[in-house]
Amino acid sequence: MRENFNSFKYWEYITSENQTIRGHMFMQKPPTDKCLYFHTLIFNKNMGVNSIWGYVPNANSLLGYVQYSFLQEAFYKWIYGKEKLITKVPFLTVEKIIKDGEKLKKINKETAIKMKKDYEKLRKMWDMPVNKIELEVKKFIKDFNYNWTGDNKQFLYLKLFKTPEELGEFVISSSLITSTEKELEDKIGTSLDEWRNICKNGTKDILKGEKFRKILLKRLTEVF
Structure with missing residues (x-):
């Protein structure tokens, strides 16, 4: 399947095909000088800490990973992780995950709005020149970490590295x-x-x- 980082279907396909940790999907080979590096944490009291260190080939793949893969996993575990141990995240869009969580009263309206805003910020970045995406993702991460600092029961965290x-x-x-x-x-x-x-x-x-x-x-x- 041709790379199309701005596509839910692409990320559904690559996750299914690789059967590996999401943040490690592009790590079959050593990094190049164009790669970007990251650390993600998804913490839930019931599941413990999910700590991933990884790299992606370029800024577009970074944006796609955060929008379609990391947020999908992070928000799903935020919504349902308080009640059960989650071993697999279903192939649902982030919008669907948020909508179902609010409908089932697993999250309140305020949390749903916050999640939607994060997703929308990332979605709009695809209209930007590619040379601005890395900087905008960095700004997004700063706000994201502040918004999802959570408490001793759950929190979400992202960090980006250039080298x-x-x-x-x-x-x-x-x-x-x-x-x-x-x-x-x-x-x-x-x-x-x-x-x-x-x-x-x-x-x-x-x-x-x-x-x-x-x-x-x-x-x-x-x-x-």
């Missing part, structure tokens, strides 16, 4: 707040000096890029 180095330094700085260097090194499976080297050369050296890819896929879920 592997940015992601790598954030992993270190955020982890060392609650962990020791040794604990972090055990989690990522390498020394911090080597981790920095991997991130610095992740898009230049194929072997470093492959190490970076594998750490994001298999080890960084341990790092919040």
